[in-house]
Amino acid sequence: MRIRFFLSMLQLGVLGILFSLAMLVGWHFWADTPAPPLAPEARTVATVMPPSPEILAGKSLWRENGCGACHDQGMRDRAIGPALGGVGVRWERFPREDLYRWVRNSGALIAEEHPRAVAVWQEYKSTMPNYLHLSDQDVAAILAYVEYTADRP
């Protein structure tokens, strides 16, 4: 009786070990299967292209000037200020310089009754700080970083 009990326990033990081994081997094969590569049409520019020097400069300027305190860092959600992704399209009826001037001194454009400036100000009713030290090139770099970030999957 005792010996029978002992033998069946042994059998169970051996089965247990075999089962664990099978799991281990199975896991090993499963874990080693590489992920299928992205289909070319699923890739966006951002996943393929590393950021250009202009985009990297824009990223530093974005951080140094604290734009992310009021604008969503992912450029997609509304925060204290609007989501900046797609801002170029919202200003495309106007010369590009208007957008540069806006970032330097938004109050001046509102005072001049620039249509987009007035519209966005009326929607948010709070004023952006002035960034008088930013050149056209600086703002262009920030906007390049904005679009690059907004386009990421």
Ligand code: HEC
């Ligand atoms: C203190 C908060 C705050 C900070 C900091 C800030 N913004 Fe803004 N921004 C706003 C608000 C609010 C608006 C909406 C317009 C308004 O009411 O002035 C806005 C609007 C804008 C717009 C126009 C958006 C549109 O849809 O037309 C741009 C472009 C912009 N900001 C860029 C920047 C950049 C670049 C920086 C950093 C250099 C910055 N902002 C820093 C609050 C801020």
